[in-house]
Amino acid sequence: MSRITVFVARKIRTMEPSLPEATAVAVRDGTIVEVGTLETLRPWLEAHPHTIDRTFEKHVLMPGFIDPHLHPSMAAYLLQCEFITAMEWQLPDRTVAPVRTREAFLARLKELHAANADPKEPIFTWGYHRDWHGEIWLKDLDAISRTRPLILVHRSFHETIMNDAALDYFELDREKLRGAHQVDIDRGHFYEAGNRFVRAKLSAYLLSPQRRGPAMKRTAEVIHLGGHTTVGDMAFGIFDHEAEWASSVAAFDNDDTPFRVEFVPHVAFAGTGLRQEQLAALPERNRRRLRFGKHVKLFTDGAFFSQLMQLGGPGYIDGHDGEWLMAPEAFEKAARALWNDGYVIHVHCTGDLGVELALDTLEKLQWERPRINHRFTIEHFGISTPAQARRIADLGALVSANPYYVYELSDIYARRGVGHERASQMVRLGSLSRHRVPFALHSDFTMAPARPLQNAWIALNRVNAAGDVLCPQERVSLDEALQAITINAAYVLGLEHEIGSISSGKKADFTVLEADPCEVAPLDLRDIPIWGTVFEGQPYPLGKR
């Protein structure tokens, strides 16, 4: 057995109500022996050889942060793009300042072009959005360079705009594509279905074998930067499960990686995902950092960022309809088979009608075959009704919410989408709190920055990007916001016995902060600097990997 290491900290926020604060934690072989003070730890320390580590004497330790829902394989693609975004993004090597006008967008692109010494190397940018950056087409990009391929990947990933050099570089036949549905070749514009003409070529470039490895490493850096020690890959198999597994093993299954990944397989529909009979064998692959539990992912309605969530009355202001990703009957059939087989079901639900379908189904399944401790989880929870918050409680379901919708979209969706009442109440965490529904927060990265402190900050303050406070009645307390990125996030993944709080017998996973979340002003929560993390007893400072 190894020596005990005792980490002494200014404050340890354990997230365990039985012992909420401490100043020392003893760790052996990656596991917490005991948390308390040097005084209370004495029986252990007198009995065993130990080292007192005072590295964190001036720091605050929290349980390692957990994001139960993000997508590492999508992140690898995105992280190779230059970010020119309307929102601030913190990346491992830089913080991207918001760019909110057309002029500023083009100026930033010119800078990137001038800074790149290789005149032929393509530049990919991500974050372009007409609401912020106005119209930018091929000729505007040609004005910056006629020789370097310039590619704008839209914020939503549903559109691409490129210059002449990029059309040549990717061998896109102008005459063949002229007049194609949802392609405007003269503007270098490929959108929705038309985006297929470029998507495969861009993916082949960005995810080529020599690029994929480094890109997954950057994904690991982003996860570390947010202070995570556990993340959930909440749709394993969305592209190709063997390729995803292979690249996860190559990138994460080593001692440089300061986190574990809990994979939640995406159950098959519309040609992607895994069939139910493929699920049972997955846990045989488990390794220290890469694991499968008995959790699965299903979907109801469409994407929140594309306004394709299914809404009950009165729907959208412009009258368009949302989308079902699975037919309700197909959803029910899949859910029943998985429920009866004992799986914990996570359901992507973005609009209130999507939530309603999930809850109607859960109620039926409970009637047919009651299960306690089933942990059926509503994922995303964009638009919902007050009555649904109560019904979620009645049915014993959980919520894993993306609060970033409030930050980036509440303003736009109030004006062009669903109106102020529903936009201001999106992600109604306060209602969940009043009905005692356990909830976690997630980023769905790449949909939102993988920054748990920022998500907790949104839940706590409900301040959006425009600086307005949205529905203060749906705020939650600081303690609830912090639970949502630690112990309740562990609960949603079924791992609360192992991680999510600092107590005897649990994994020695800590996030090391430069300030105490309970002492800073609520509006400063997201700005607390993160020193780094401790993963299973091993310190991993940021910026020194």
Add this chain to the structure above:
Amino acid sequence: MTPVPVTTIGGYLGAGKTTLVNGLLAGDHGLRIGVLVNDFGAISIDEKLIVSRDDDVVTLANGCACCSVAGDLAVALDRFAGRADRYEQIVIEASGVADPGRIAALAGSPGLSRGATVVVADAATVRARARDKFVGPLVRRQLSAADLVVLTKIDLADPTGLEQARTFAAAQAPGARLIEVLQGRVDAGHLFAGGTSRRRGLPACTSAEADPASALFDSHHWSSDAPVDIEALRAVVAGLPEGVVRVKGILAMGSGGHVALHRAGEVVSLDPLDGAPDTTGAEVVVIGRAGALDRTQLDGAFRACLLQNRTQS
């Protein structure tokens, strides 16, 4: 590059789209159809009819091919686009939750042309579906995109219910044609009629005319176990009257092997046929406008091409 017409088959889950597609794949319509399906598993392909399998494409003895969409319909569609040499018609089986109008718009791409949007509706349940809190708006939107509504499972609806379904479909899909089918037995001519959407002037009919007998196209099938004089048959086919839209045939040659016979418009062609159809003589399908086919005359003209009859004369 000759554009290939694309027919979209939409309609909610369980309406009978796959049954219709199965009917097309197994049919003796004589057309080489490329079919894009959501779920290979649901398609019943007789193993004996499979000529080849290539990745996600299964090619059948009657010239049809079936391709699994597996994720991206548009990408799958591109595999068939511009292949007028191999496919005369593309059929997309839309997902049960898709808006067929949006799927049909994919045909606005190089190598493709937009055919009819067919929406399949279960006569027994369509009205209840259209009131459902989850899928009501979707079912109504699907119907509103139709050029042709195919009412299925008409044997499961009582007479009043069937009449109500007809009235309902006609109201939801104004201007669309309406046909009724049993067990997917639909004449391919109905689905591909004119090869264009109603937006380009396909004649419409109201629910009062909705009756299989009022359909726009007829087909006639003639076969023989004995071989024919191929040149003579070619001449007969070339001389068929104006009401004939298409002719397809598989003919055994005296030297062994087979040729495919096609007439599209005025053009008649004979092409060597790969594979080994089990026709020992001839199989011919004639598709023509309703009422334009004189079956007795056709049979007589084809019979006169039999080698045995010609040596006697």
